[in-house]
Amino acid sequence: MLTLHRLSASYGRIQAVRDASLRVDQGELIALIGPNGAGKSTLLNTLSGLLRPADGEVRFGDRDITGWSAAKVARAGLLQVPEGRQVLGPLSVEDNLLLGRQALAGRISTHGLDEVYALFPILRERRRQKAGTLSGGQQQMLAIGRALMGGPRLLVLDEPSLGLAPIVVDQVFAVLQTLRRSGLTILLVEQNASLALAASDRAYVMEHGRIVLDGPSAELRHDPRIVEHYLPSAEGLAPAAAAL
Ligand SMILES: Nc1ncnc2c1ncn2[C@@H]1O[C@H](COP(=O)(O)OP(=O)(O)O)[C@@H](O)[C@H]1O
Ligand SMILES: [Mg+2]
Known part of the structure; x- marks a missing residue:
């Protein structure tokens, strides 16, 4: 449904996204995780038309939407819930x-x-x-x-859990699961890796503007590279993630 091919985006001389490729298939819930400043929001803003890519291609359905305005992208059914509501x-x-x-x-x-x-x-x-x-x-x-x-044909969310109390995060993620079960395709950016990996089918990990790792979320949850850097301890799992 969505394919990013070697996408790059810059703010002046700062290259925030480098050569990022990513795919979201119909009906999937895909998570994009990574530390603060990795380029996650920039990537989303580039695919939803808020920023123009410096290089690369964005395909949505059977259309090349690279460089489309945000309004046009939204009318095509790619709808983003921006960071900070x-x-x-x-x-x-x-x-x-x-x-x-x-x-x-x-x-x-x-x-x-x-x-x-x-x-x-x-x-x-x-x-x-x-x-x-x-x-x-x-x-x-x-x-x-x-x-x-x-x-939305594709719902894109940028850090929906940011700044929310755990019980509210649970409510929001329960609704995302309901939407996913109803067949909606979702791309979710989350800093909370345990929550994102528990909620998603597959995940991509972004660091310093690059996609450095991807795979089925169930596998990434046990990948030493993820466990060490993103899941400090099993006890540290967010309650919402443990419940999923
Ligand atoms: N409007 C902007 N102007 C200049 N640099 C920016 C702007 N927005 C983000 N950046 C920089 O781009 C990089 C990626 O930021 P961002 O995409 O917001 O990361 P994330 O969403 O993963 O936290 C960071 O180094 C950030 O400082
Ligand atoms: Mg962000």
Whole structure:
């Protein structure tokens, strides 16, 4: 469904992504893990049209979408939930969700307001409230809900667990599993490696702008290179990961 071929991206002279190749097949949940500053967000922003690649190719379905604008990429059904949520604070929860429909552009979404509210009941309770008054976790749910309203063929999430209390992380990841079981294709960037490897089918590891390792998540969880650097101890597994 998504193929990145030798993608590179730079900020001026800083090359943040180097020669990255990655594949997401229909129905998969793929995780991209790696330390802070590795280039994960840059990679996502490049494939979703927020940044132009310096080199390489992005294919989505049967189309070459390299260099497409973010709006055009979204209308094609590749929808990103950005790092830090970015909901529209002065607007109501429901208006934020309805804005997500702009990406539809004639396509059909399996998720309307009712379906989003079924996934996140707290958003129904708060639907008249200004989005800016929601907790961080609720804003993350809203950002995911808004993307679902746009009928994603591929849902891309940048660090959905960042800054959230463990119990809220559990709720968000439970919804991701529900979406995955319903057949949605998901690309997930996560710094929390134990959580990401527990939740995903396959994973890619990024360091210093490069993809350095990839494979089935169940294997990577036992790979010494991963265990040593990303999974400090079995006891250190996030509760959410242990429960999956
Ligand atoms: N807007 C920007 N301008 C200049 N450098 C940036 C910008 N955004 C990120 N970088 C740099 O690019 C590298 C990769 O950053 P980023 O993609 O945000 O990593 P990650 O998401 O893995 O933490 C880092 O060295 C970071 O400092
Ligand atoms: Mg990032």
